[in-house]
Amino acid sequence: MKLFMVLLFVVIGSENVWAKTKIIDGDSLFIDDREIRLSGIDAPEFLQVCYDKNGKEYECGQKAKDMLEALAGKDIKCQVLEVDRYKREVAICFSKGKNINEEMVKSGWAVAYTAYTKDYVKEEAEAKLAKKGIWQGRFMKPELYRALKR
Numbered sequence: 401m402k403l404f405m406v407l408l409f410v411v412i413g414s415e416n417v418w419a420k421t422k423i424i425d426g427d428s429l430f431i432d433d434r435e436i437r438l439s440g441i442d443a444p445e446f447l448q449v450c451y452d453k454n455g456k457e458y459e460c461g462q463k464a465k466d467m468l469e470a471l472a473g474k475d476i477k478c479q480v481l482e483v484d485r486y487k488r489e490v491a492i493c494f495s496k497g498k499n500i501n502e503e504m505v506k507s508g509w510a511v512a513y514t515a516y517t518k519d520y521v522k523e524e525a526e527a528k529l530a531k532k533g534i535w536q537g538r539f540m541k542p543e544l545y546r547a548l549k550r
Contacts, residue, residue, distance in 0.1 A: 421476060426464025426510055428488070431478070437488040438501045439481050440519040442542045443468070443510035445549075450539035453531070460534050464509040467533075471500045508533020511541060 422430045426443025429436050443464040444450065450460035478491040493500045504510035505520040508527035511534075512520035528535045540548075 421472065423465055423469045423472060425461060426468050426504060429468070429472070429493075431476075435486075435488045436478055436480075436493065437484060437486075437490050438504065438510075439490045439492050440513055440517040441501050441504050441510040442513040443504060444534060444539065444542050445545055448540070448542065448545050450534050450537060452537040455537070460509075460539060463533070464504070467507055467509040468500070468504060471495060471498070471503050476500070506532075508535045513543075515543070 419432045420430075424430065425446040427438045427441050429438075444461040446461040446465060448459075448461040449457050451457055472493075473495040476493055476495045478489075478493040480489045480491045482490045484490050501510075502520055502523055505512055505523040506527055508530070512518070512524040514521065527533060
């Protein structure tokens, strides 16, 4: 398992800081000791597998994590919206002027988490139509995958 940890320039609220950032999976990261959950999206769990258009199994959880690493870039700005029941800061994060949450859904490596918001429904529909990311074949929604693994 490859860990992605780098010293990044981070803006949280109005505070600018240098911080260690560690990508956990396709929708979660740590900024120093603060756990951030990307708002409005749900990505495959790190160990989750999916199936491509030919029915071949692949590590979609790792692919989702790789995409978040690529999108995070060298600096990241997170706008914290709330703290969830697990004490994670739920945020919309930006890098290079792009909304990372939205880009994860647009790329097909996360789904819109409609139990909490409808923010990325349009982006999900476009990724699904274009068969991007997990939409290239068969997969289990991450929420269901987690429930079955409990």
